[in-house]
Amino acid sequence: MGLTNPWTSLSLKKVFKKDDVVVDDYIFRMHHQLNFLVIILGILFIFAENYLDGNSIVCRNADNFATKFCWLHGSGYIGETLLPNLDLSSVAGNQCRMTSLDSKSKKNDRFTAYYVWLPFLLLIAMGLSKLGRTLWKNLLEQGLLEKVLDKNNIEKSSIKIVESMNKISARQYIKYSLFYIFCEGINLLSVLMTFFMFNFVFRSKYLNYGSAFINYIVR
Numbered sequence: 001m002g003l004t005n006p007w008t009s010l011s012l013k014k015v016f017k018k019d020d021v022v023v024d025d026y027i028f029r030m031h032h033q034l035n036f037l038v039i040i041l042g043i044l045f046i047f048a049e050n051y052l053d054g055n056s057i058v059c060r061n062a063d064n065f066a067t068k069f070c071w072l073h074g075s076g077y078i079g080e081t082l083l084p085n086l087d088l089s090s091v092a093g094n095q096c097r098m099t100s101l102d103s104k105s106k107k108n109d110r111f112t113a114y115y116v117w118l119p120f121l122l123l124i125a126m127g128l129s130k131l132g133r134t135l136w137k138n139l140l141e142q143g144l145l146e147k148v149l150d151k152n153n154i155e156k157s158s159i160k161i162v163e164s165m166n167k168i169s170a171r172q173y174i175k176y177s178l179f180y181i182f183c184e185g186i187n188l189l190s191v192l193m194t195f196f197m198f199n200f201v202f203r204s205k206y207l208n209y210g211s212a213f214i215n216y217i218v219r
Helices: 027-054 064-073 115-140 142-147 152-155 159-166 169-202 209-218
Strands: none
Touching: 027 115, 027 169, 064 152, 115 169, 142 159
16 A cells, blocks of 8 residues: 555545544544644634735835835834834834834834744645654555454354454554554654744744733733
């Protein structure tokens, strides 16, 4: 059984189709199904927000070229300390600039370069969420449980199932378990890779974004 491409003839029905023989646990399925769905919704939301909405980024007194330059190459926001002087408090957070205008350190600046990359990052995350499942189901599991739990054996008796299990060597069972642990490790690694990938693009502000957002709305 060879490794197949999971993106060919992709459909939500296939993604969430229940296996005839369950070969993974709930956490494994949550990772490759629920995470996959959440990422798809994120891609659709970002596409609608950033690519269909013409006001996804606004540069004051800028022509079309300058606005697209800010969009593709990134820029920053006018800091709160300058807003009273510029009378821009009503449009705070939407002003495009290329250099630091505040006296604060540049490391605290917020840049917009990540906007254009978010859909591509989410596509990578979507692929990572399916990596462990693809390896396990299409390459490593090799239909072992399906052979053991053959429908004919189930209909006859449990003795037939035991006989089928006895035909499989202990070495195969050990290899099967190690492969499963390996794929679970890939799932964990893919989650960590996704976290650190986004944290890198968001200039180390992603890991604490949730707590920072809660603090912002409650203050």
